[in-house]
Amino acid sequence: MGACTAVSTNGALFTRDKLEECLKSLSWIRYSTSAGTEATYKKIHRGRDGDFARVISSIAAASEIKHRDNLSVVLNVQIIMIPENRHEVVTLAKIVKEAGADRFIVKSVGAMDKTQSEVGRDLTADFYSSALDIKEGLKALNDDKFVTVYRDTRVANTFRKKSYSECYAEPFHTMICADGGVCPCCDLQGREEFYFGNINSQSFSEIWTGERRKQVMEMIKASGMAPCPGACKLDPMNQYLDELLHPGEHVDFI
Ligand code: SF4
Numbered sequence: 670m671g672a673c674t675a676v677s678t679n680g681a682l683f684t685r686d687k688l689e690e691c692l693k694s695l696s697w698i699r700y701s702t703s704a705g706t707e708a709t710y711k712k713i714h715r716g717r718d719g720d721f722a723r724v725i726s727s728i729a730a731a732s733e734i735k736h737r738d739n740l741s742v743v744l745n746v747q748i749i750m751i752p753e754n755r756h757e758v759v760t761l762a763k764i765v766k767e768a769g770a771d772r773f774i775v776k777s778v779g780a781m782d783k784t785q786s787e788v789g790r791d792l793t794a795d796f797y798s799s800a801l802d803i804k805e806g807l808k809a810l811n812d813d814k815f816v817t818v819y820r821d822t823r824v825a826n827t828f829r830k831k832s833y834s835e836c837y838a839e840p841f842h843t844m845i846c847a848d849g850g851v852c853p854c855c856d857l858q859g860r861e862e863f864y865f866g867n868i869n870s871q872s873f874s875e876i877w878t879g880e881r882r883k884q885v886m887e888m889i890k891a892s893g894m895a896p897c898p899g900a901c902k903l904d905p906m907n908q909y910l911d912e913l914l915h916p917g918e919h920v921d922f923i
Contacts, residue, residue, distance in 0.1 A: 677701065682718055682726040688731050698744040700728060704748075705757030705764060713753060725768050732769025744903040746830065747774040750797065761808035766815045774818045777805065797821030828900030833911035838903035843877075851876050853886070856901040863889070 675772055676683075680700040702724055703819040704710035710721035737782035747827040750758055777797045780801045798821055818923065824916050839853045849869035857863040863885050864875035889896060 681720045681726045683727045685730040688734055692734050693740055694740055695742045697745055699745045699747055701747055704754050705761035709754055709757055728765055728770050729749035729768040744770045745772045746770045749776050749778055758803050762807055762810055762817055765812055772816045776820050831894045832908050837910035842903055854902045856898055
């Protein structure tokens with residue numbers, strides 16, 4: 670059993686030469702692409718002119734290399750649906766299918782505190798559950814080479830109480846932010862009180878084995894998981910590990 674190696678990227682700098690070098694070593698790529706046109710892409714991502722075209726070229730190049738070299742890497746594209754890109758979700762799905770992506774995933778906004786996430790402002794579970802036109806539009810694109818997934822449960826479960834009392838998944842995962850800050854996960858990104866350190870001033874090993882990380886995770890546990898949204902990034906892994914650590918009675922009963 671080997672480790673799964675993957676890249677989550679906006680794709681704008683993932684050029685063909687980089688793909689040629691690393692694609693054979695990857696289990697999957699996840700392109701995070703928040704628009705289906707150049708204008709909306711620029712408004713949301715705030716990148717350079719032409720970035721949307723660069724991302725689509727990257728997906729197309731990855732697909733070409735994958736099929737040329739018979740690689741097993743899975744090419745995922747995801748969009749976080751918000752009011753500003755809702756009208757382009759199906760358009761983007763069509764474009765990336767054409768470019769050769771394998772999977773297209775629509776997600777709801779993360780469960781961050783509203784003060785941490787500009788896009789988290791007034792979105793409700795209904796914004797996602799009522800988007801029947803998009804669900805139907807995506808379903809029509811599914812075939813044996815391209816799968817679409819519509820995941821709208823994250824917002825609905827934001828305030829669900831945790832069924833476990835500590836983050837068992839944290840030792841398997843971490844988050845390094847653009848400014849070098851290291852914290853447990855994307856759900857706590859931007860909240861300095863949960864940062865373990867910064868890779869611009871410390872080595873990762875120093876941060877990972879340091880006292881500060883232990884203190885932060887203890888603080889989260891002692892607070893009854895208060896800062897952790899119900900449907901956080903690692904919630905499924907935590908639920909699974911909690912069940913392994915605390916199996917209920919008669920787990921063998923079918
Ligand atoms: S938000 Fe989730 S992943 Fe992050 S520390 Fe809390 S339980 Fe762990």
